[in-house]
Amino acid sequence: MACASGDGVGADTKPRGNGDDDPGQVAGRSSMVSGQIEARGISNERVLEALRKVPRHRFVPDELRGQAYRDTPLPIGHQQTISQPYIVALMTELIEPEPDMKVLEIGTGSGYQAAVLAECVDRVFTIEILPELGRRADELLKELGYENVVTRIGDGYDGWPDEAPFDAILVTAAPPSVPKPLLEQLKVGGRLVIPVGEFSQDLVVVTRTEDGYERRPASYVRFVPMTGKAQEQR
Numbered sequence: 001m002a003c004a005s006g007d008g009v010g011a012d013t014k015p016r017g018n019g020d021d022d023p024g025q026v027a028g029r030s031s032m033v034s035g036q037i038e039a040r041g042i043s044n045e046r047v048l049e050a051l052r053k054v055p056r057h058r059f060v061p062d063e064l065r066g067q068a069y070r071d072t073p074l075p076i077g078h079q080q081t082i083s084q085p086y087i088v089a090l091m092t093e094l095i096e097p098e099p100d101m102k103v104l105e106i107g108t109g110s111g112y113q114a115a116v117l118a119e120c121v122d123r124v125f126t127i128e129i130l131p132e133l134g135r136r137a138d139e140l141l142k143e144l145g146y147e148n149v150v151t152r153i154g155d156g157y158d159g160w161p162d163e164a165p166f167d168a169i170l171v172t173a174a175p176p177s178v179p180k181p182l183l184e185q186l187k188v189g190g191r192l193v194i195p196v197g198e199f200s201q202d203l204v205v206v207t208r209t210e211d212g213y214e215r216r217p218a219s220y221v222r223f224v225p226m227t228g229k230a231q232e233q234r
Helices: 023-040 045-053 062-067 085-094 112-120 131-143 180-184 228-233
Strands: 074-077 080-082 102-106 123-128 149-153 166-171 186-197 201-208 213-221
Touching (some): 023 045, 023 085, 045 085, 074 131, 085 112, 102 112, 112 123, 112 131, 131 149
Parallel strands (some): 102 123, 102 166, 166 186
Antiparallel strands (some): 074 080
């Protein structure tokens, strides 16, 4: 089912594939979703279906594939991690994904969050500051058929002005405060989901209104710090 779009780049034009799946991987995803995601309150069916479909084991190092469907972050090199599945599901649900949305992700990392978003929305633009991770994620996303994901190597602090405005922005690394450029690149009614803080952070949802921005806390989280320009604020 997952989030087809009738116009532009949508499910009909993306041959997304889990061709190397064996029954154990499929069962692992199903168990992960029922036991770790739904059981903790995630109810958006688009998000749940995306988590059932995206092969998380492809986004982790080979030696960690046996742990891919545990609800835990895993190292992916360069002192970075792939987020735990529940946090991926929570952040995706918080943007309230719809099939016609255009979403910006800051911090591509392994590419897993981008793939989950790509199952739920029309277009995903994702930025990674570490070239090796960005190139690896781009290759894997293309291999898996996610033609509606566009990647870029660069500092995500300034967003992607050439493609703005966005229906939603999702940030997977923590700055000390919300970057102003990201706020400015939201559509009115759009939502920014971002961890903010130092060692541990507040996951906050910022909604752009006609008159400004509304901010509400969603959870306590722990993400790696945002690097690049964000470090100048520390």
